[in-house]
Amino acid sequence: xxxxxxxxxxxxxxxxxxxxxxxxxxxxxxxxxxxxxxxxxxxxxxxxxxxxxxxxxxxxxxxxxxxxxxxxxxxxxxxxxxxxxxxxxxxxxxxxxxxxxxxxxxxxxxxxxxxxxxxxxxxxxxxxxxxxxxxxxxxxxxxxxxxxxxxxxxxxxxxxxxxxxxxxxxxxxxxxxxxxxxxxxxxxxxxxxxxxxxxxxxxxxxxxxxxxxxxxxxxxxxxxxxxxxxxxxxxxxxxxxxxxxxxxxxxxxxxxxxxxxxxxxxxxxxxxxxxxxxxxxxxxxxxxxxxxxxxxxxxxxxxxxxxxxxxxxxxxxxxxxxxx
Ligand SMILES: [Zn+2]
Ligand SMILES: [Zn+2]
Numbered sequence: 001x002x003x004x005x006x007x008x009x010x011x012x013x014x015x016x017x018x019x020x021x022x023x024x025x026x027x028x029x030x031x032x033x034x035x036x037x038x039x040x041x042x043x044x045x046x047x048x049x050x051x052x053x054x055x056x057x058x059x060x061x062x063x064x065x066x067x068x069x070x071x072x073x074x075x076x077x078x079x080x081x082x083x084x085x086x087x088x089x090x091x092x093x094x095x096x097x098x099x100x101x102x103x104x105x106x107x108x109x110x111x112x113x114x115x116x117x118x119x120x121x122x123x124x125x126x127x128x129x130x131x132x133x134x135x136x137x138x139x140x141x142x143x144x145x146x147x148x149x150x151x152x153x154x155x156x157x158x159x160x161x162x163x164x165x166x167x168x169x170x171x172x173x174x175x176x177x178x179x180x181x182x183x184x185x186x187x188x189x190x191x192x193x194x195x196x197x198x199x200x201x202x203x204x205x206x207x208x209x210x211x212x213x214x215x216x217x218x219x220x221x222x223x224x225x226x227x228x229x230x231x232x233x234x235x236x237x238x239x240x241x242x243x244x245x246x247x248x249x250x251x252x253x254x255x256x257x258x259x260x261x262x263x264x265x266x267x268x269x270x271x272x273x274x275x276x277x278x279x280x281x282x283x284x285x286x287x288x289x290x291x292x293x294x295x296x297x298x299x300x301x302x303x304x305x306x307x308x309x310x311x312x313x314x315x316x317x318x319x320x321x322x323x324x
Contacts, residue, residue, distance in 0.1 A: 030121070087126075168226075188210065
């Protein structure tokens with residue numbers, strides 16, 4: 001099969017011909033139709049996540065057709081493969097409904113090969129059936145940008161006034177969910193990014209502006225999607241007493257020190273790590289009822305490096321997807 005391979009951090013992915021993977025026990029074999037490009041992939045390629053399997057086929061938002069069936073999925077069925085690829089089912093976290101924190105979790109496109117390829121194998125217990133409403137390339141961003149964004153939204157609480165800082169793949173999905181829930185969304189972007197601010201307004205945000213500046217009203221919660229630590233004190237400044245700042249990314253630049261006063265008043269800063277299968281089931285049932293529409297830029301497999309570069313430079317509108 002053809003695949004994009006990471007040989008070492010900070011090097012472009014290499015288009016390679018690899019042996020076809022064979023499914024192990026509990027795994028299904030998929031013909032990959034589309035694979036979303038996530039900021040986490042960029043953190044892996046850029047060496048900010050330091051322990052990937054090497055060589056690695058990245059990609060953890062896989063939409064594929066089952067070629068070799070398992071017990072749960074039939075041949076020909078369309079399934080989605082997310083970031084959480086395997087857990088031990090046995091550690092204190094798994095046993096308390098927090099498999100996202102499993103001590104021995106394996107992640108798709110990090111510990112095991114992912115979907116920047118023509119074929120992929122996956123543990124079928126961690127795959128999802130996908131709603132029929134979505135074509136392959138539109139479904140792919142639901143699998144991480146959507147799922148982990150949704151977990152972040154849930155952990156942000158029920159407040160009406162919601163900030164989304166960093167308006168990329170996740171925020172453009174979660175903005176639609178939040179608006180449908182009757183919330184008012186305040187979108188923070190890079191300074192002067194008029195195009196993204198306009199995009200946020202077109203999806204229902206009541207305000208869009210520079211994330212480093214204070215929005216015009218006090219917020220109940222902010223989800224920080226951008227990997228920019230300086231936005232954490234900025235977000236704390238924007239939330240009211242009792243408000244929550246959720247850091248949704250897997251990697252962030254250092255958070256600068258800030259006066260305790262910003263945290264005082266029972267404000268909370270928390271991170272969100274990975275996903276549980278329950279998050280996936282809930283979000284994939286919810287998305288078509290909103291209905292969430294994903295805005296995607298499509299690239300052929302050979303242009304994976306270009307897709308990553310568009311994401312790195314902030315030039316993307318919505319999500320990047322490789323179509324295989
Ligand atoms: Zn576990
Ligand atoms: Zn991801």
